[in-house]
Amino acid sequence: MKKNLTTVMFRGTKAQEEQLYAVIDEYRDTPGALMPVLQKAQDIYGYLPYEVQRMIALRMGISMEEVYGVATFYSQFVLNPKGDVAIAVCLGTACYVKGSGEILDKITQILGLPSGSTTSDGKYSLEATRCIGACGLAPVLTINNEVYGRLVPSDMEGILAKYK
Amino acid sequence: METINVKINGVEYAVPKGSTVLEAAKAAKIDIPTLCYLKDINEIGACRLCLVEVSEGGRPFRLVTACVYPVTEGMEVLTNTPKINKSRKTNLELLLSNHDRQCLSCVRSTTCELQKLCLEYGVDENKFAGVKNEYKIDRSTPIIRDNNKCILCRRCVAACQKVQGIGVIGANDRGFDTHIGSIFEQTLSETSCINCGQCIVACPVGALYERDDTDKVLDAIADPNKHVLICTAPSVRAQIGECFGYEPGTDCEGKMVAALKRLGFDGVYDMNLTADLTIMEEATEFLGRVKNGGALPMITSCSPGWIKYCEHYYPEFTENLSTCKSPQQMFGAIAKTYYAEKMGWKPEDIFFVSAIPCTAKKFEVGRPGQSAAGVPDVDVAITTREVGRMIAKAGIDFRSLADEAFDDPFAFGSGAGAIFGATGGVMEAALRTAAEVIENKPLEKLDFTEVRGVEGVKTASYKLGDITLNVAVASGTANAKKVLDAVKAGKLDVQFIEIMACPGGCVNGGGQPIQPAVVRMNTDLRAVRAAVLYNDDVNCDVRKSHENSAVKKLYDEFFGEPNSHKAHEILHTHYVKRGL
Numbered sequence: 209m210k211k212n213l214t215t216v217m218f219r220g221t222k223a224q225e226e227q228l229y230a231v232i233d234e235y236r237d238t239p240g241a242l243m244p245v246l247q248k249a250q251d252i253y254g255y256l257p258y259e260v261q262r263m264i265a266l267r268m269g270i271s272m273e274e275v276y277g278v279a280t281f282y283s284q285f286v287l288n289p290k291g292d293v294a295i296a297v298c299l300g301t302a303c304y305v306k307g308s309g310e311i312l313d314k315i316t317q318i319l320g321l322p323s324g325s326t327t328s329d330g331k332y333s334l335e336a337t338r339c340i341g342a343c344g345l346a347p348v349l350t351i352n353n354e355v356y357g358r359l360v361p362s363d364m365e366g367i368l369a370k371y372k
Numbered sequence: 373m374e375t376i377n378v379k380i381n382g383v384e385y386a387v388p389k390g391s392t393v394l395e396a397a398k399a400a401k402i403d404i405p406t407l408c409y410l411k412d413i414n415e416i417g418a419c420r421l422c423l424v425e426v427s428e429g430g431r432p433f434r435l436v437t438a439c440v441y442p443v444t445e446g447m448e449v450l451t452n453t454p455k456i457n458k459s460r461k462t463n464l465e466l467l468l469s470n471h472d473r474q475c476l477s478c479v480r481s482t483t484c485e486l487q488k489l490c491l492e493y494g495v496d497e498n499k500f501a502g503v504k505n506e507y508k509i510d511r512s513t514p515i516i517r518d519n520n521k522c523i524l525c526r527r528c529v530a531a532c533q534k535v536q537g538i539g540v541i542g543a544n545d546r547g548f549d550t551h552i553g554s555i556f557e558q559t560l561s562e563t564s565c566i567n568c569g570q571c572i573v574a575c576p577v578g579a580l581y582e583r584d585d586t587d588k589v590l591d592a593i594a595d596p597n598k599h600v601l602i603c604t605a606p607s608v609r610a611q612i613g614e615c616f617g618y619e620p621g622t623d624c625e626g627k628m629v630a631a632l633k634r635l636g637f638d639g640v641y642d643m644n645l646t647a648d649l650t651i652m653e654e655a656t657e658f659l660g661r662v663k664n665g666g667a668l669p670m671i672t673s674c675s676p677g678w679i680k681y682c683e684h685y686y687p688e689f690t691e692n693l694s695t696c697k698s699p700q701q702m703f704g705a706i707a708k709t710y711y712a713e714k715m716g717w718k719p720e721d722i723f724f725v726s727a728i729p730c731t732a733k734k735f736e737v738g739r740p741g742q743s744a745a746g747v748p749d750v751d752v753a754i755t756t757r758e759v760g761r762m763i764a765k766a767g768i769d770f771r772s773l774a775d776e777a778f779d780d781p782f783a784f785g786s787g788a789g790a791i792f793g794a795t796g797g798v799m800e801a802a803l804r805t806a807a808e809v810i811e812n813k814p815l816e817k818l819d820f821t822e823v824r825g826v827e828g829v830k831t832a833s834y835k836l837g838d839i840t841l842n843v844a845v846a847s848g849t850a851n852a853k854k855v856l857d858a859v860k861a862g863k864l865d866v867q868f869i870e871i872m873a874c875p876g877g878c879v880n881g882g883g884q885p886i887q888p889a890v891v892r893m894n895t896d897l898r899a900v901r902a903a904v905l906y907n908d909d910v911n912c913d914v915r916k917s918h919e920n921s922a923v924k925k926l927y928d929e930f931f932g933e934p935n936s937h938k939a940h941e942i943l944h945t946h947y948v949k950r951g952l
Contacts, residue, residue, distance in 0.1 A: 210545050210549040211545060213556055213557060214556070258555070258556050261555065261556075262555075262952075266952060270539075271533065271538065271539030271540065271542070272540075272554075272555040272563075272952075273539050273540055273541060273542040273544075273553075273554050273555050273563075274533070274539055274542055275555070276542070276544060276554075276555040276556060277542040277543050277544055280544045280545045280546070281543075281545070281546050282546075283546075
């Protein structure tokens with residue numbers, strides 16, 4: 209998969225930076241430390257924007273591209289944070305045959321937000337997921353921790369309005 | 373050397389223990405095809421073109437990748453069976469299915485390693501027609517990256533990451549989306565790329581190439597109002613023959629000059645001369661720093677790839693850089709000041725071209741502080757490859773040309789200038805002049821052999837008069853890093869350092885004629901091309917820069933003395949701290 213570049217502005221704090229450097233220093237002599245460092249960096253910031261990857265590269269003494277190559281290889285790493293309103297549409301088999309692809313398209317159309325990305329203000333994020341185990345409710349999506357099932361595209365305006 | 377016995381295509385051979393099947397096959401005089409393999413640099417078994425069949429311990433034959441598979445005692449190897457050929461062919465067809473097959477106008481047509489193999493294996497280019505990736509071509513630097521031609525062999529990545537220690541390119545994303553790029557898909561100009569061009573030389577296909585500036589040169593030649601002058605760097609004469617089928621390591625100076633004159637240049641000059649001029653300025657600068665307590669160690673400034681590397685990665689060392697312009701820039705500067713004045717020409721009517729084995733020089737011509745006469749010192753820098761292309765396109769029969777000599781008044785460079793093109797050459801040339809200045813008597817021995825050779829880092833210590841001079845020489849920026857880190861840590865005490873961005877120096881520059889991996893496996897291009905330059909040095913009547921009469925004349929008529937005010941204005945420059 210090609211990852212969408214970061215669209216959300218970096219708002220890292222001094223405290224986060226210190227936390228990140230502490231993590232890197234802890235792994236200073238560990239071979240293959242990049243993976244755990246990236247994981248913890250993502251825990252700290254919620255995503256891995258350019259600024260964070262640059263800090264990691266310079267502190268670890270490796271090239272920035274090496275960090276980016278790993279960050280874009282593994283699906284666990286994200287270049288955009290989850291939005292305050294994190295929408296996840298299930299594209300598992302059952303949901304898909306019940307039309308979840310159209311649900312996803314409808315949300316993209318309403319929010320102007322492609323799948324796999326986050327609005328630049330950090331408010332909304334949209335992702336397609338694999339089966340979330342709620343096939344009886346297909347097609348299904350989650351917004352933060354709320355589950356919405358048996359959806360048709362015309363439901364979406366109303367549901368999203370609740371999260372304005 | 374411990375050997376083990378293997379059977380290759382039914383014949384027994386004893387090969388060094390630890391060899392790969394690919395290396396062992398050399399004993400049987402067989403070149404196994406490869407695309408991703410580059411000796412010592414990229415041995416990753418990715419392209420799967422080097423498939424062979426092996427049998428170990430009497431077990432059945434199976435396919436393995438020869439470039440990474442080690443030989444074992446009693447191993448049987450088959451390199452040419454229908455199964456192997458079919459597999460290799462399929463792999464080629466798969467590579468082609470996502471390759472921009474615009475071969476007719478591709479800069480690498482006829483030197484493309486993929487094209488050559490497709491021809492040999494009779495590949496059907498449309499076997500797996502389907503979705504193709506489309507990428508925007510990055511033209512932001514003199515190094516152009518066209519991912520549509522990329523076959524993901526990662527040779528460029530290894531050159532950038534491992535050889536040069538820079539790593540601004542690497543593999544991004546995954547699966548079918550995998551592509552070579554930079555962090556957050558930045559263009560090369562946004563990264564700390566130093567324009568060394570080692571990626572270009574490593575590329576087996578047309579995914580990386582230099583910006584072609586030959587049309588600008590030809591347009592200038594066609595303009596009756598322009599005086600179009602060219603100077604050729606020391607190593608171009610040691611490389612240009614390769615564009616016309618000569619073996620690497622053939623000196624083609626005379627034919628090169630003859631060909632350039634036929635292209636219509638109004639003056640064809642030898643950059644060895646400004647290499648000598650550089651030594652005059654740099655040796656004087658160095659002795660001045662020693663005497664007056666200037667920034668030491670002083671580091672050479674001839675290699676624009678190294679300069680940009682220093683500015684990005686070691687900005688704290690920019691004060692240590694010699695302020696001397698590179699020989700290319702000095703040449704343009706004297707052409708547009710001294711020579712313009714002498715000839716009564718306006719500087720803007722001179723179109724100055726430099727022929728160099730370097731892609732970073734294309735970046736250097738546009739740097740600030742490189743316009744002594746108010747116009748850029750050098751208008752266009754063209755690589756050895758572009759020179760070859762211009763000559764071929766003009767229909768000049770290079771191989772049949774009789775030797776001709778460079779034009780006056782810039783026809784002559786000393787042997788010290790000639791060796792600038794090899795790692796250690798600038799140091800040796802500077803030592804010859806500095807030693808005579810310090811000792812104030814002719815040198816008994818002109819050869820400073822300790823600083824010669826292809827090793828990445830060389831150190832030496834010389835006693836010159838009362839002074840003990842410790843020097844270091846590094847080529848390839850990964851080696852530069854080693855030297856600078858040692859200096860920073862106080863582990864290396866030297867006063868003078870020569871650094872060239874490319875491994876082996878300019879003879880192995882990013883603008884050299886491209887040789888395929890198989891030639892690079894069997895020949896050390898750095899050594900055979902450098903031999904041409906050291907041969908020129910030995911055969912030159914004048915082997916010290918300060919004895920070059922053309923250089924003396926420049927000082928007598930124009931500059932006064934080395935490091936004079938005028939020399940500073942015209943022949944020196946400044947640097948910026950770029951950082952990362």
